[in-house]
Amino acid sequence: MTNVDESAAASATVSAESGEVLIVTGMSGAGRSTAADALEDLGWYVVDNLPPQMLRPLLDLTALAASALPRVAVVVDVRGRDLFAELPEVTRALRRGRPLRVMFLDASDEVLVRRFEAVRRPHPLQGDGTILDGILLERHALRAVRESADVLIDTSSFNIHQLATRVIEMFSAEGSARHTVTIMSFGFKYGLPPDADLVADMRFLPNPFWNDELRALTGEDPRVRDYVLNQEGAPEFLDSYAAALEPVLAGYQRENKGHSVVAVGCTGGKHRSVVMARELSARLSSLPGVAVRVKHRDLGRE
Structure with missing residues (x-):
């Protein structure tokens, strides 16, 4: 050898x-x-x-x-x-x-x-x-x-x-992730996730709950997704927050921090946070060395 x-x-x-x-x-x-x-x-x-x-x-x-x-x-x-x-x-x-x-x-x-x-x-x-x-x-x-x-x-x-x-x-296996980030949607009324490293508040966006056609749906429905993403400030937030997270996740890799949780919240964790968590994960999934998971903590709660 x-x-x-x-x-x-x-x-x-x-x-x-x-x-x-x-x-x-x-x-x-x-x-x-x-x-x-x-x-x-x-x-x-x-x-x-x-x-x-x-x-x-x-x-x-x-x-x-x-x-x-x-x-x-x-x-x-x-x-x-x-x-x-x-x-x-x-x-x-x-x-x-x-x-x-x-x-x-x-x-x-x-x-x-x-x-x-x-x-x-x-x-x-x-x-x-x-x-x-x-x-x-x-x-x-x-x-x-x-x-x-x-x-x-x-x-x-x-x-x-x-x-x-x-x-x-x-x-490391070639191409394997050195850091796994969980994007977690949640509802503020149920409390902050205790394991969150970073928290983003989506309550600056109009709440689909007050739309009679959307109230019974969730953020995984295309109609709710379109409603949320068409609100003023939603695309700008996603682009800016993803850009801000890029050096953070790179730094976590340099410091050998293997896991992190980015919590994305709205009032009940059913509409806005679900949509924005999904969209944020899509933007982060292309980052080198990063594996992205999505979890909806409060989806399904009454």
């Missing part, structure tokens, strides 16, 4: 093949937990601190689940003590079965020392020595694993958000 450093891997997205296995390993303090969390957010099944000898039984079990667990990430590191020495041999054997990659996270000795000092925790291998003593022992133990890794990421200059972004970029 060819070793790929971080700079080369950054130019390509790793495809999410069915049955793919990723071993996450590397230096203590280099960001294994952050990488594992990012993978879990992408839908990988993540197992932490597994002895190498248990990799094959785990993969046999996950193979039985087939499509339910198509991507499995396993964090393996020196916390396994003497068992960790068998990782290169176990990895070679496993490569002959399911598609498997090894991702190695590294950082400079100086950076690792600072990170351990910042959290005031000892290095797992330092014993009675110093943090640097533990780091040097770990480097020696991981030499063979590092040399055979498929993906090598040096996290020396990364904070946790930048590392998570790098992992997401590398291991």
Whole structure:
């Protein structure tokens, strides 16, 4: 297998093949937990601190689940003590079965020392020595694993958000969304949605409730839709609000915020908010990296 450093891997997205296995390993303090969390957010099944000898039984079990667990990430590191020495041999054997990659996270000795000092925790291998003593022992133990890794990421200059972004970029399925936004219509008289990140008020538009022909209908009826969208200010609001949300949703992706809720309200959540939520979702659905869902919280209430 060819070793790929971080700079080369950054130019390509790793495809999410069915049955793919990723071993996450590397230096203590280099960001294994952050990488594992990012993978879990992408839908990988993540197992932490597994002895190498248990990799094959785990993969046999996950193979039985087939499509339910198509991507499995396993964090393996020196916390396994003497068992960790068998990782290169176990990895070679496993490569002959399911598609498997090894991702190695590294950082400079100086950076690792600072990170351990910042959290005031000892290095797992330092014993009675110093943090640097533990780091040097770990480097020696991981030499063979590092040399055979498929993906090598040096996290020396990364904070946790930048590392998570790098992992997401590398291991997202090509074309998959990095952020899901739910556009939720609701009625103010039933209260604000407690999970809303942003709230828009459609009560500036005339209420179809006062139109005898439209009162019994909902915002999903074409007649109500046409009525609402033909009101002064409705198209302008949709265009302006969608444009305002574009940098917000892009920023959520940069900050690895995977989900958000944009609440669109009117008095009862039956007419105006339903129409405007649908129209807003149509405008946002073309944004790169964004998946849009629509939910009508109060539609159907009396």
